[in-house]
Amino acid sequence: MDIWQACVGAFIVFNHPLSVHRCMEDFSSLSRFKKYPKELKFQGIHKLKVVKAPEPDNIIWENLEFSKFKRRMRHNVTGLVSLMALTIAFALVMMTTGIQDHWAQIIPKITYCQLEVPALYFSNYSRAIDVADELSLVRPDQSYRGEIDEACQTRLDNPLAVYMVYTLEEGDDSYLSPALNYTIDACGIGEDVCPAAGDDLHCPCVLGGSIQRCDTLECAEPGDDPGGTCGEFVLSTLSGCYCYERLLDEREESGIFSAASNLNAEDSDICRAFAASWVLVKVFNFVVSLLTPFINGGLEHCLTFLVVGWQHNTSDDETATRLMYGVFKTQFINTGLLFLLVYGTGPSGYETPQIVKDLSIFSGPYTDFSRDWQKDAGHGLLISYILAAIGPHVGPLIECFFLSKRRIRKATKAVQEDKGEYVMQGDLNEVFVGPVFDFTTRYSYLLTLLFTAMAYSGGMFAMNALSFAFFFITYWVDKAMLLRYYRRPPHREDALQQQVNNTLPWALLLHLCFTCWFLGTESLKSEVITESISQVKPYEDVIASYEEGYGILVSRIIRTNVFPLFLLTLGVLVWCVLEFLNGYFPLFVILGKGFRFVLGSCTGKKRTLEVMRPGKKIRSRWTSEVAAYTDVYYQYIPKNGDLTTAEKLEGWMVSHLADKSVVKKKGWDMDEEEAPPGRGDAKFSWEVIRDNSIFTYRIDLVPAYAEVMAALQEEERLYKEDLEAESDDSDASGDNDDSDEEEEDEDSDDDEEQTAALTSSKKASSKKKAAFNPFDDAGNGGADGDDAGDDDGYNPFADFMDGMEDD
Incomplete structure (x- = not known):
């Protein structure tokens, strides 16, 4: 079989961080060009795509064999299913809102x-x-x-x-x-x-x-x-106004629950229909708001199933990013934009397209954020926001304080009565530990609250107080649950946090856009930028030229309370677009090089290549990793620096290098497994990494796959034993071994066991004397075949697979 068809990819570990950067730079900068250097091709034929590898425990190994085309098709299907789910949710809300509008007409x-x-x-x-x-x-x-x-x-x-x-x-x-x-x-x-x-x-x-x-x-x-x-x-509005005033008076005297019944009793001849309609409108308004958290929960479970179990992503970070953005987009549309789409309509002078009206989008009665919009849509939006903020905490708190304790009591009783429900100790341990802290959906939940609050806080000031309260509560609830209930989350890179950080400027842009529209409403009186701008002919011509659809936008922008915010909005918009494009094209680097080229051409100054003198340090020792992967690990600390108590308990110790620099190293403890004879000997870099995370790309050493790989190895061993047993049975009748040969074999086996024991004891006594090199494997350079075969030290970079076949 061709190796290119059998091999999916390879994970390479370098001894120095600088080697990683050089490899990434060489392959990444040249891979997008048509003329590719032959020296960088695999076997001189195939182009190599080199990317930074995720952490070993971050890789979803079983999905590596799926092609990029298959994964992309599944991503598209996931987006289509999300759109269908949003459509169904929108239809439910529109149906409920239609019933509410029918009664609201009274x-x-x-x-x-x-x-x-x-x-x-x-x-x-x-x-x-x-x-x-x-x-x-x-x-x-x-x-x-x-x-x-x-x-x-x-x-x-x-x-x-x-x-x-x-x-x-x-x-x-x-x-x-x-x-x-x-x-x-x-x-x-x-x-x-x-x-x-x-x-x-x-x-x-x-x-x-x-x-x-x-x-x-x-x-x-x-x-x-x-x-x-x-x-x-x-x-009939006159009678409705009378009933509304009477309802407000009754609410102040007897409360909101008795107001409608008292009104119906005293003025039943004219206010009976009004009282019933008022109660039904409030009930359906709450139902519409209550639908939002339930729909959000359904969308979250649907997307979690599709993204985690169906998309075949190659790493947990990729899965987390796609899940976070998918849940955030759907929940923000359902929470923050749904009431705008249902109750709003196009601005005056702008005709909403018929196809949009047929979809019941922008078919509401309000053209602006008026007081009536605040009463009808604003109250529902606040209720939905409150429920969406409280909902994600209800399930974990109930699970922590009630369901988990009930499950523990049930498991304890089953063990005491020896019912045989828990055969393995691992199954019993699962009962006494909490679930894994799901930071992915937590990010999407916080982004939904943030974007919704930022969108409407310019005109609904209650959003500021509510968002502050909810973020404060979320911080302390998550902190307490993480320390007291949830399991320790797996080690992850900062890719997801970087994605969230890159999304935050768009919340500011959304806030500025909505605030400009809020402050530009006709109910707020404001002058234009100058006293004469509205009287000159060019202004009238501008308004007239943009009368259809844009006249209202121009008239709002030139107001004194909006124009400064509009300029700030333009600046933030340009910055967000440049930052977005910079993720695909290094715009700032290209512009910087172009500016330096133009400046050099204008000044006549030629650029020259500066050759640094030998031995000059390129980087500061404080900002670079200098410890090699297979050498003793050390980290620079200030000369007067001291270790904390926690660092000392973890085995860290202060040492000095040849250049009198003060560093800290991590030493061995005799209580640790496979500890060397010399207590306090410094650990290598890969051993320090092993203390906190996975240090190798061997799949059988990744905790998530250790049990599966052990089961596969056990199955392979049993299969080989069955084959050997069948072979022995078939050859038993024809095997007549000599008794002298058996004795000689037994003597030979005894000699080999004594020699192996002696060799093992010698190597155990000098384990730390000879420097361990994880790269001393056959074909990996640095040692010939004999030396590599004599090394009994553990090699964390041994090949964990010969190849993976396509599906």
Whole structure:
């Protein structure tokens, strides 16, 4: 078989870190060119792709044989499944929101009750704003209500008509002192009548179920008294405003749980539908918010199954990175952007494409972050944020304080009664230890909270306090659980943390973009950048040229409270894009070299190659690793430095080099296994590494695969014994060995055992005298075949496989 088809890859360990960097530089810088040096090709034919190898216990060995194409196809399938899961989640939320909107139509908008409807009666926005705190809708007392309501029902020829007026007074008789001139004679006979701007007399009769639509004051008299918006409202909004005010009063007196029932009991003739709709809207609003953490949990389990068990990633770091970003993206869309997509719509002057409307995206009633958006979508978003922040802690805490103790009691009882449920000691140990700390999903959980808070904190200041509280709680809960419950997490490189660090600037960019939009809303009054910018013709031309879709964006940018943030947003955007592109192309290095070339051409200064004198140190000893892998390990410390108590207990000791430098080394302890005769002898670099992590790429020494490899070796041994037994049985009838030959064989075996024992004792006494070299293996240089074969020391770099076959 061709070696190129059988071999998947190779792991090479160098004796010095500088050798690693030189190898990486040689192969990485030339591999992307078409003309590849023949000297660097494998067997002079195949190009080699050299990358930095992950830690031995970080490799998923069984996935190395899968091709890059197969893994990429599985990644694409995972993305498609994630999109389908998000679509299903979006459909569930849209269905629940649709039911909520159906009942919410009975509840009036707060802005209409507080501004638009009173302004229509007063024919003036300023007057409505001045009396907003004292103005209220009232009905007659219960003893007189029936008689007066009957007069309205007779006048309008409708049994649902009731008497209701605006007043500035308080008390049961406040309806006798209305704030406007009311008379039943002003009501139309047999038809619904909308309040009209400029009328001196107003109708006090209101229909609760009327669907007649009325225009606001801004539509009736545009521009005369700016302060409102042009829109429509149904005539039943008046009764809804009355019920809403009564609901607020009842909530202050008897609490939120009794407010709806008391309102239904006292004003059932007009507020029954309102009370039921208000309760249902609040329930469905909570249901929509409650769906978010459940959907997040389902998305996390789905992606964990696909990424960990199906994608065939080659390392744990790659799996962790893909899982973290996958869970973060789906959960952030479901938590932070879902309410924006459901309740929002395109800005005024911008028509949402029909295909987007068909998908129920941006089909909501709000074009801006108004007060009504805060009431409807903002409250749901806060509830979803709180539940999404608390949810990940509930399961581990229940497992720690309840389920784990119950499992331990059950296992203890099973062992005492000798039920035979736990055959191996390892199975019993699993019961008494906690699970592995899953930092991957923890990162995605924290990123979801951070990005959601950063997006909306510019207009929802409660997000700042909530995010601080949740991050504080998460820190202490995770710390306590990690030290008291979880297992010690496996050793990992900082690749995942670097990915998180590179993602954080995008949270700042998102915060600036959303804050600019929040501060640019029409409800916040602000001037333009200069006093005359809105009066010059070029400004009008700019607004007119971008009127369709971009006019609202330009008008927001030039506001004094937005323009500085917009400039900062542009700067952060440029920086984020450059940092992103720099991960694929070394832009800063290329720009630096180009700048130096242009500067040298302009100044006429030629660049020369400086040759350093022999013996000059290239690096500082404090910033470089100088201890070879197979030599005694040492680390520089200050001359007046001293070791801590923990370092002394771990075996560290202070020593001096030939150049009088002070270093620390790690010595052997007689309590350790395979300890040499000389206690305190310094350990080699690979032995120091072995004390804390895996030091070799032999798969049978990786803890995660040790049991599997031992089982395979045992199976191979038993298979060979069966073959030998069958061979002995077949040859037993034809074997007639001489008794003299048997005695000679026994004598020879005794001599060989004595010689082997003597040789072993001599080598054990001089184990540390001769320097151990893990690279002294056949074909690995430094020693000929005989010397390599005589070395009885353990070789951590012996070949662990001859090749791996393709699937």
